[in-house]
Amino acid sequence: MNYIKIFITLFAVLCGGIFNGTALAQFNQTILFVPHDNRPISFMQTVSNIRALGYNVITPPENLLGNRDDLGHPDALAKWVSENAEKADFAVLSADSLVYGSLVASRKHDIPADVLQQRAAASFAELHQKYPYLPIYVFGSIMRTPQTSAASSEEPEYYRLYGTMIARYTALLDKREKDGLKGGERQELANLEKSIPQTAINDWMARRAGNFEVNKYLITLTQNKDISYLVLGCDDNAPYSQTDKERRELDKYAGQLEADKYQSVAGLDELGMILLTRAVNELEGDIPFVNVHYAEGRGADTIPAYSNEPIKDSVRTHIKLAGGLQVNTAKRADLVLLLNTDKNGITYAANDPGNTTELRANTASFADMAGKYLKEEKNVGIADIDFGNGSDNALMNLLWQRGYLPKLKAYAGWNTPTNSSGYAIGLGMLSSYTNQQNTIKMLIPRYLDEWLYQANIRQQVANKLGSFKGEGDYGDTKTRNAQAQEYATELMRQDIIKYGLDKLPGEAALDRAEVRFPWHRLFEAEVIIPEK
Template sequence: MNYIKIFITLFAVLCSGIFSGTVSAQFKQTILFVPHDNRPISFGQTVDNIKALGYNVITPPQELIGNRDDLGHPEALQKWVAENAGRADIAVLSADSLVYGSLVASRKHDIPADVLQQRAVAAFADLHKKYPYLPVYVFGSIMRTPQTNAASSEEPDYYRVYGTMIARYTALLDKQEKDGLTGKEKRELANLKKSIPESSLNDWMARRAGNFEVNKYLISLAKDKSIAYLVLGCDDNAPYSQTDKERRELDQFAGDLNGTTYQSVAGLDELGMVLLTRTVNEMEGDIPFVNVHYAEGKGADTIPAYSNEKIKDSVKTHIKMAGGLQVNTDKRANFVLLLNTDKDGVTYAANDLTNTTAPRANTASFVDMVGKYLKEGKNVGIADIDFGNGSDNALMNLLWQKDYLAKLKAYAGWNTPTNSSGYAISMGMLSSYTDQNGTIKMLMPRYLDEWLYQANIRQQVANKLDSFKGEGDYNDTKTRTAQAQDYATTLMRQDVMKYGLDKFPDEMALDKLEVRFPWHRLFEADVVIPAADATTVTTTASGK
């Protein structure tokens, strides 16, 4: 008998009783969830995954949640949470939504520091006073540092002009603190300081300082147990960056809390899914065991794009955050996670012309590893992080040819590599609470999103856009939106038939899907699938 597994599971059941008020729950419980924006990948799809397992997930009205244009309504959200938290067994809350309004708002707001502090008190300290026995899980962001002007779609306007210089300037300051600078780097630092307008740099750093103080306050609330579990995610950053500097300082401030009720991690958009998975594992009374393997080459030591740490460290942290335990043997694993990494540890862009179906150095061996574990009857999931913002076409083509797609327990390849690995870990854990048809319901949005749209259709629509009547471009489709939607719909329906995705269980309506661009840009594409009961299921492809 596996006595270690039995002991840990029993411990999890007892912990679950602490959170739910009973050791053996007789019914599925209620989770109150506030996302950091209204993108379905971090809101609707995530909530649907949890609801499909039989949990009651209550969420705020759509009009209160921030998006690309409406930066959110933090005071109204706080009021809604306070009025509805009494219905919940546990709450999973976005600090960005409740303090700033949304994730985007946290990057470009002009809110005075004292107002931010007041909001944080109202959102979390006052909530704990009103509901002292409600476990509150909080996820927030350490403000990102886009590395280039082009990557600054959600920053103040000056970042589109000086962003590359600001990122480099703060990277050198970080390197100076950690490792010291060469003479050449010292001169570069001085020149950058002269070249960046003082007003722009001051604005950026002042906003960061206000956000930093909010995060310190959240850590203080975790220390006094007003917050039961706190995660701070590092969106777009690098090993040398202002984001990495602030993460180190916050981790130091957390002290002994690190790794217990506080955790920082590379990645952000996946955190709602990760913490909801943690709540499900606790309510189910289980600690999933996860065994991890990487593609040949750099593998576990890859530092992927948009990250400041090796992927093996992010994976280990995500597993722990989701309520699981990483193990070193397949025999004890409930779930085997395989990470598709580039042989040389490089992250490419999924819409790049190099992303073809031609196998690369380690594609065949990786697919062989997938087949090996499937044949052994293992629960297998894939984090496809060779490319950013979409699937590896060579990998997906081989998985399709070998008929592996419908047999997986998890797959993700969206946005940043850490978004993908964290989401895949969560999917793999959740799959143990449903059958394969239920798992396919989680898989299908990922195949439509990462593979068909992000890695292929997105660029095809972009190439065709200028031939449409009216005005519009990649970042704002304007009067060309309807034509772009129609073209993307045609392409996706063709690909669904080509790869036989409509033959998957309960997926016959895929031939009637429609692609929409609700944010009027090609970064996101809602895929609306008619359901048999006349309702609709919406999946969203989210790019960077």
């Protein structure tokens, strides 16, 4: 018996720790959840993991959530939350959805400051007054700083022209504040100030200032105990950036708020999964122990793309956010988390031609490490962050050859590295509450999305898109969307059979899986898995 874990868990419960007095008093086994948009990974893929454990997750009608074109309906969402919260043991709520309408809306809105304040008060302070015993977990974004103009589809129109310069300009301002500038950098800053239209920089900074005040208000609500737990995530970020500057200032404003009440973290899209996992851990009355290991090379000190800190710091924070505890040995760990990092600490793009099945310097040794812990019958999870937005083909091919894929407890390799590591932590913790067949059901969407689609099929569809009738490209498939979906579905079914994924327990229906592009772009896909 793990007496150390029992003692720590009881101590946390008695002292208020990560629990809010609900862990030992389970009611409806129900969590109310509002995501920050309707993307599959943000919404139903995450929800399905919680439901697989037998929990009831109440979600709003999808037409109230934001998407690429519809920026959301925050007032209707707040009304829905207020009307449904009485059914829940926990509420996990996106501040971006309830204040701005959606994550994309938070970057493009022109909403007056007083309206933002009123929405935040109605969504959280008034909700707490109405349901004083309901733990309210809130996750919000510290507005991102895209490093290039390529991200312009989710930014104001001027970012398409000046985004790269705006990112560099604010990075130099941040560096000047933190470390000082060299002579050439001072001149570069002056040149950028002249090159960026004042109207563009004024608009961008004014919106940021408004969002910053909303985040300060959310911290105040947390200090007043209207919000039980607040997490502010840094969307696309860098060590020198306006996002990192605002994070530092918000952390300072939070002051002495306990770590079990407030946290900022690198990463954002994974936070819904992380806080849902925290709620489950509280309902289960458990604090999962997580032992962490990295691939050979730079490993734990890797500063991945879209982040401002070493991955070891993000992982430690994500474990804490999810209600777990990082431990130094695998002996008593509930989860052994392995992070696949590039030997030199570089994040590549998963759709890059270099992402092949040819083994790299540390691929075999990483697979050997996974095999070692699987042989010891440990619960093994893998965060595949060598590449951004997709799996490492060499690693996945090797894990498949060795028969490790159906034995894992968690896997993630989507979007940014911190998205993947956070999601893998949540998935690994949740898997301890169910059997391996249910765990496989949670793993399959990750294998189909990150490995088969993102790292392979995505580029094949992109290469053929121009030959389809109609109009459309990678970023907006337009009238070619149906043809792209049909071709991606054909490739997906071929790969499912090739790798025998339809032969896994309970997965015979996989050979009828379908691929959809709900946001009419190839960057993300929804893989629909039919019932038996």
